[in-house]
Amino acid sequence: MLPVNQDKNVTENREIYVGGSDVPTILGLNKYKTQFELAQEKVGIVKSEFKGNEYTHFGNVMEPQIRDYINLVNETDFKPDTKTDKNRYVRSNTDGYDFENNMILEIKTHGANPTLKVYEAQMQLYMAQYGCEYGWLALYNRPDNFDTEFDSSRLKIEVVERDDEYVNQIYEAIETFWIRCEFLRDNPKATEQEFYNFGQNEVQVIANQVSKLEIQLAGFKEIEKQYKEAKQKLHDAMEEYDIKKFETDHIVITRVLPTERKSIDSTRLKKELPDIASRYERVSKVSGSVRIKLKEAN
Structure with missing residues (x-):
């Protein structure tokens, strides 16, 4: 398996898309990189110098072993997959997608304190992209000596449910990020x-x-x-x-002559015949808006 930084699914056109690994940075959950630094990379002001390390190498070696074990034990069919949303400029490279169960798998090798908020933020994006109601988070506790022989006792699987409210927050944050990137592209010397x-x-x-x-x-x-x-x-x-x-x-x-107009007294109908009123009730989506009111002059 190629190292992450050589995987074409990850590196090709990376400046065009936001990926799952970018989401924690955009949300302010990444303590190693700021949104501003990520934007500088996306617009080409600076180049990412990260070429991988022993932690990413360990994860790359262990990922297929963990996925194969999970498939074998649970009779699942998780396979690496990519979903691209060209409207939002979002690309999700999931460690595994099971088409039959409509479920994603995210594999993380970690130390003593796994950053669950970071992992779950990525999963929320992936689940939204794939239309999954939930996914599996596979947590593999990395040994101190980086031994790459698979040990099932180090593996723990958590079920993560999709949170649509959180997904909307992520999408809004991504949209704001791209707007800021356009500003930075036009103003490369901006602070x-x-x-x-x-x-x-x-x-x-x-x-x-x-x-x-x-x-x-x-x-x-x-x-x-x-x-x-x-x-x-x-x-x-x-x-x-x-x-x-x-x-x-x-x-x-x-001059229009007076006439009569008949209508349903909906307030009275709901009060006196609530069951019948509910049968004919229609629900319509209302777009978000802003409420504006002039201030009274002093």
Whole structure:
């Protein structure tokens, strides 16, 4: 098996995609690399100097042995696999995917204190990418002497369930990361603070634009109020003098006769016949939005 840094699935077009190993960095869980440093690598300002070490080499040697053992004992069919989302620029290289059971396997060789939050963050992305409800986290306790002879007593498997709320947080963090990368690409000499503040600065600019439009809209609302009042007076006058139609140089005004409109009293229906009301209730997705309110003048 090739070392991780030579695996084409991992290295090819790496600057284009966010991978599972990048997610902990983007979320701030990686104590060895910052999001800013990762962004510098993605946009080509600096090159990653990491070429692997005894820990990654041990993991590369043990991974196929651990996967084969798990498949044999559990009658599963985990195989390394890659899933790419070209819309989000995300690529998931999972240590194993079992098509029949729709389940992913993540293999980690670790020391005395495994970084579970890091591992689980990667798995959440993989499970979302593959549409899995849960996955197996295989934890192999690395011996001090780095002995690569497989020892089943060192293996522990934990079941990790997909957390859709956490997945959404990950996707949002990735989207923000790519926005910051674009800023860094256009401003390669930007400081780390400028990199992190870019989103806030962008919000400030847009918020100022919205503020001006909101003030204009408030003026339009006053005009709309006056317009409705004028329309009502016009209707009353045409009704009083029995005028059905009136024209000016620019508009044609037609008086619409009163009529009845029937509708369902949904509040009363839900109160008096809740079972029937629930049968005809329709649920629609509501997109996220922002609520804006003008401040009262002092």
